Amino acid sequence: MPLTPLDIHNKEFGRRLRGYDEDEVNEFLDQVIKDYEALIRENKEIQNQALALQERLNHFSNIEETLSKTIIVAQEAADEVRSNAKKEAQLIVKEAEKNADRIINDSLNKSRKVSLEVEELKKQAAIYRARFRTLVEAQLELLNLEGWDSLEVAPSLASENVRGS
Template structure:
């Protein structure tokens, strides 16, 4: 058990012949009591400061742990968002490629259909020109005849048409 200033103050020493000077011993003990009280007071103040600093340190350690956890959670969330965005972009890209393929295939199909229609129209135009030429030639032949009296030639023109 530690020594208290009261213990020092109440301490009595036995007397002997040729002992120490009592007043000198009492003065020294008074000085020891003062210094010891000062040391005890300083020790209490330092303990209080240490307790306050320990509380602050604990507070900052808690904040650091919270920030660390928050950073980890934020990093995980960012990684999840990044991963999801990458997956979504791949899906969008695949969908766009499918749409592009579909559009190209439709365009090719339409161009083939139009090319076939153009060929058909060319054939019909050629047939029409041939018939029209025949008709015009028949009409010119009819006009070049001297007389309009022959009805037989007219019937031949009708057959040509």
């Protein structure tokens, strides 16, 4: 079970002759409590940010999926329009060609626009992933700093010094 600020606050050390200065120990514990609480708050904030970013990523993934389906539907619609235009062309060649060209051009323009939007969303998702990866890597680097190790070793050294006195 992880150590809580309240555990640190409530920790009492045995008293011995020529032991540590009680005021110094209490001041140090107060500082440890403040720092630990700040780290807990920061961790909670980072978790909240990660959840928010994951929700945004899910949202963009849903948009990407919807756009992919839209492209398929647009392509199917374009194929159907071409087929109908050929049938009409047999009956009224000139009029059918004019209508078919106009419809095909509109469909292609829409398809191009949708494709461009999909590419833009993919770029935005890649940027988001890169920024998120950078954030996570930066946090991991902070956790790997030597200062963290000294926080874990200091209480055990203090207890050894108290026993040795």
